[in-house]
Amino acid sequence: MKSHQVTIKDIAKTLGISVSTVSRALKNHPDISEETKNQVKNLALKLNYEPNALALSLRKNKSNTIGVIIPEIVHHFFSSVISGMEDIAYERGYNVMMCQSNESYEREIINSQTLLSNRVDGVLVSVSKNTVQYEHFRNFSNQGIPMVFFDRVCPDILTDRVIINDEEGGFLATEHLIGIGCNKIAHFSAPQHLLIGQGRMAGYQRALRHYKYEVEPRLMIHCDTSELAMTLTQDFIIRNPDVDAIFAVNDSTAISAMKVIQRMGKRVPEDISVVGFGDGPNALICTPTLSTIEQKGYEIGQEAMKLLVHKIENDISTDSFQTKVISPNLIVRESSRRRNS
Amino acid sequence: MKSHQVTIKDIAKTLGISVSTVSRALKNHPDISEETKNQVKNLALKLNYEPNALALSLRKNKSNTIGVIIPEIVHHFFSSVISGMEDIAYERGYNVMMCQSNESYEREIINSQTLLSNRVDGVLVSVSKNTVQYEHFRNFSNQGIPMVFFDRVCPDILTDRVIINDEEGGFLATEHLIGIGCNKIAHFSAPQHLLIGQGRMAGYQRALRHYKYEVEPRLMIHCDTSELAMTLTQDFIIRNPDVDAIFAVNDSTAISAMKVIQRMGKRVPEDISVVGFGDGPNALICTPTLSTIEQKGYEIGQEAMKLLVHKIENDISTDSFQTKVISPNLIVRESSRRRNS
DNA sequence: ATGAAAGCGCTAACAG
């Protein structure tokens, strides 16, 4: 049974003073005498008084709560993002209300309503894969609630964004493979209607061109999951025996590709070097350890939260938007190595 | 700029009726005429009216929010737990306020205050490693706020708990190794002052005794991180060349031990079988894939949330507590195989 | 230096 939680009224009654005096005493209002202040504070401490944040929010029209809508929590990248957000929120005195869309459009809509209803001061959103309509997000802007998209941004809606530079990541990975002497670098890519697919592919091609290598369609296949890699890699290698490197659009694809390659009797990195994208924990577990592009989830979470809080606290006009692009890092491990040819 | 969010007052004014009528109309009160209801509902829809959850919470003295205090989000087990919690919360109409203690006692205290302040209806807690005093948790019970501990429970505080049966997990792992014909089964254990360390060790020993194997102190070493496994495994194997199986207290330790064993020129599972504990994604990535004990984070999260919501909604007296013990599963993969000796 | 009172958005008892 939820017993009565102590309020300023209780303190006022016990001390025989008014609630306004208690309120002022608790926040060190200069008008209040030291003696009263001490009395109030001591009693508050003794009674374990905690200000009612709900009442405060209602009164001040500010909830100090940030809403987060995220596709799925159980995913190293996203959980890193959440962690970064939570750390900044904590630092700045905000609470985080977490909603998981589970990649469902319908649930995303409900999540939005929930956050609206809870009068969050701002929202951080990464769009669900199944979302193709974006009207529910407009409610936030309409109500003047600042919104920052992270990672999976929504092209149709003008807001602040925090994204990783996929193009640069693709470039770095490919440049590295070129640098260690690979000649035929394949790209296992994500669908080209996805921004990450486009970006990483673009970086791959730019690196090839920049270093005067040919961009060959036969070396680029759509393969962006562990399952697809398991199915497609062998055939691909057989059909393109000259391939000496693969840049895969994510770590799990890269790792599965490595497994297939090894099963075919070829060596990684001696015969074929492999670079992934993401730098999840798996990259350290697989054999050989995976060279990859660090996706910086924690940093993205931090930046998104910083941007949002800044917007909230500075009442920035709703029509100046900023896109923060995080630069990825190349991490070289065992799966890619200088060739002696 | 946060513009005015629409309230029932706005609707009442526009329609020239009273707020109470609007309030009632919105919740289908039988007293209200169909016509008024329709008018109200249509306008509400048109204006994108969302009830102010803060006002509601204040009024009803129920926030429909559950507070979660978790040591770290970026950890497969914990993020699975959160996911399970979120799914149930969503289903039952609760929101989740997430606090990350980052394994810090001080932060855990602040987190508790935050949740108290936000008048959460209940709390789910997994205790930080550095927490040795538990007074801050008592505030919840004192205020009559239901609390459920999950995974890392607090021995001193009487509450509901959801934990995995570590002892059973240890037993299953060891029994499996015995079953495939291993004779000298080592245990890489966690410190014995930790409950998980105790439990998994106890299960290991019970299995040995149950199948009439000797419990040998030389076969049990404290080794519960990837780093320790890297340092200690080689020496351990050299000193105990008869070991033909290792049950490690967690997956990362198991995987690192496998790596060392392989580097020593021995084969897994042919020479030494290995079983871990946790079943994180790594278990599928490593070579060979890891036999392990499924820790069921998602289920733990679900159960903890269910238990809590049940307590909240049934106003269960604060002095009947229940401990839910989840049974782990054994998952056999490549790292353990029947021996032909 | 302190108190009284209004009001944030909503519900519900009471009154018609």
Added chain:
DNA sequence: CTGTTAGCGCTTTCAT
């Protein structure tokens, strides 16, 4: 069938 009013906990203006 609808309106009036009090009050949830707190802050703040206006009095005193």
